[in-house]
Amino acid sequence: MISAGEIRKGALALGAKRQAAILANLDATPVYPIDQTVAVSYAVLWHKARQIGHGIQAKDHSADCWIAATAIALGVRLLTGDGLYRGAPGLSVEIIERAAGEGAADP
Secondary structure (H helix, E strand, O other): OHHHHHHHHHHOOOOHHHHHHHHHHHHOOOOOOOOHHHHHHHHHHHHHHHHHOOHHHOHHHHHHHHHHHHHHHHOOOEEEOOHHHOOOOOOOEEEOOOOOOOOOOOO
16 A cells, blocks of 8 residues: 555656556556554564664655565565665565656665
């Protein structure tokens, strides 16, 4: 659910054609709710990240932590253009290159 919100938030800043394409893809993609398994994954990820000083545990990255926890709970690889996720404990992640002028650069 949080990922869908983040995608929709980002799409609002785009032109109508690109926004429509992104939202059509999102509408065709399964959205997983936060359940107890995801909540446990969040708590474990947050504590492990704090122990090693990984940025995903920072207060301003709470949504990112929930996104990562959902991927961990589902046992899937997270595809992202955000380098913040690199090295997050227990997360399988693939950092994808963004097209020029698309979104923020990796931290």
